[in-house]
Amino acid sequence: MKLCQLPLLLLLISNIHSGHTKEIPKPRVTIKPDHHVFRGETVTLRCDIDGEGVTSWRYNWHKDGSTSVFSERQEHTFSSATESDAGKYFCNGTETEGSRSSQHSDEVTLTVSLSIAVLSVSPQMWMTEGDPVTLNCEVNGSSTGWTFSWFTKTVSGSRNDYELLSDSSRGAGGKYTVSSAALKHTGVYVCRAERGKPAYKTEYSNTQPLWVTGVSPPVSLIISPSRTQHFTSVSLSLSCEDQSNSDGWTVRRYTNSGRLEDCSSLRWASQKGSTCTIRSTDPWDTGVYWCQSESGENYQHVNITVHTGVILESPVHPVTEGDNLTLRCFYPYISPPKLRADFYKDGSLIQNQTTEMIIPTFSKRHEGFYYCKHPERGKSPKSWISVRGSHSESQISVLKILSSVLAACPYLIVTVVLIYKCCRMRGKTPQ
Incomplete structure (x- = not known):
């Protein structure tokens, strides 16, 4: 026994x-x-x-x-x-x-x-107006009895705060879903979970930005030098320009470290009017930059990378469909800095040993992550290059609207005349 x-x-x-x-x-x-x-x-x-x-x-x-x-x-x-x-x-x-x-x-x-709330996004954080998006909040190793709250990260001077979303209840079950993204949904989000009585709350989650691009933004973010990748220890200028050349714009950024900052609060930068100047770039300056209006709207988000080695010269904003795209590879420690390099899209070699690569008639199928690589100097960071509708499409859309209005005019005129005659006949009917 x-x-x-x-x-x-x-x-x-x-x-x-x-x-x-x-x-x-x-x-x-x-x-x-x-x-x-x-x-x-x-x-x-x-x-x-x-x-x-x-x-x-x-x-x-x-x-x-x-x-x-x-x-x-x-x-x-x-x-x-x-x-x-x-x-x-x-x-x-x-x-x-x-x-x-x-x-x-x-x-x-x-x-x-230790409790950790983890926030992720599906399908992606870069969107165009009208796209669907879902934020997912999970507590590490546990799924029992939690309720979730959703916040946006705000900046006040050099301090970051959290603002509870007015429709935070949309996040029941750990998912905050937007069926049709609008410009107002652009922002930096965090979540938090709680359960039990008295309520136990997790710490705030990691930050998760959402960038929503408008079809016709009222302002343009002008970057000089005009590219998304930049060398270290150089001057970088970012200007918000609208049709009235207003000074009511602030350049704001979200860095890779999760920090939300105004240009005016940066140590090596200053803002004059609607222009932000970074006097000496550093890898810590890598992040997403945009223009913010006095009333809080965000426009023209651009992902900027500051790198110590090889960089790719690519356009700041989406390429207009039908235009040519030219890519170049640069290295800061040689003169001239232009390199003969290999060019890649989404990890696949598309052209080798050339000083510049030209893609004629850029279209939707050309969208992707591009980078260049030199056998001795190394490779550049990746840049996402997207496409926007052609000028002809915009003109066609306007013509369609005008033709629809003109086509409807005769019917509207006939309807108005008939209603007028009907009213007069009723007025002449003897009582």
Whole structure:
């Protein structure tokens, strides 16, 4: 006979001698809110024993196989759990007014870790007006009992704050869905999860930007030098220009470190009117830049990369469909800096050993990530190059609208004349 079976045998003999031949009950252990909880959460262990004819039990809690009892309550609560509370728990009981005893329950494992809310986007963070998008918020390693809140990251001077979305309830179930993106949805988002009473809240998640491009933005972001990739330790100018040459625009950026900043708050930059000048570029200046109006609208988002090595010269804004695209490769430590290099699209070689690559009649099928590579100097970062509708398409659209209006005019005129005649005839009808 195994030694581990001996206590149960002795318990059975004891119960028989006491005149109790009923089945020995086995307790059940439950953990609320979940077997996996997070540092600071309130956790309750509960022991339930269904023993026929027994009205009251004295409970014994054990941890990690120990014979010592750390609690004698049916429910044991950790008001603020820590990693030291993690472990394997089991319970057993003895009759308060009698001699009956229960078996040991099965062990249950409690895991305690640091809570992390993780935010992601589907299908992508770069969109055009009207595209659908979904933000997904998850808590690492747990999916039980959470409700979610959604925030946008805002900037005030050099400080970042979080503003609760007015329609935050849209994020029930960990998903915040926008069926048709508009310019107002552009922003930097975070989420947070909570559960239990009193409510336990996770920290804010990682930041997730959404960039929505308008069809006809009221302002243009002019970048000098006019490219998306730049050398280090050079001057970079970004200007917001609208038709009235207004000074009511602010250049703002979101860096790879998740920082949201105004140009005027940057150490090596200054803003004069609607022009931001970075006096000496640094890899930390890599990020998305845009123009923000005085009323808070965001326009003309451009992804800028500052790199210490090889860079790709590519257009700042989407290429108009039908136009030619010219790409060049540069290296800052030679004169002239232009390189003879290989050019790639989405990881595939498309042209080798050339000083510039020209794609005639750029179209939707040419969209993708481009970079260049030199066998000795290395390769550039990737740049996303997209297409926008041609000028002829815009003209055709205007002509279609005008032709529709003109085609409808005769019908409108006839309808108005008929209504007028009908009204006059009714007025002449004798009473």
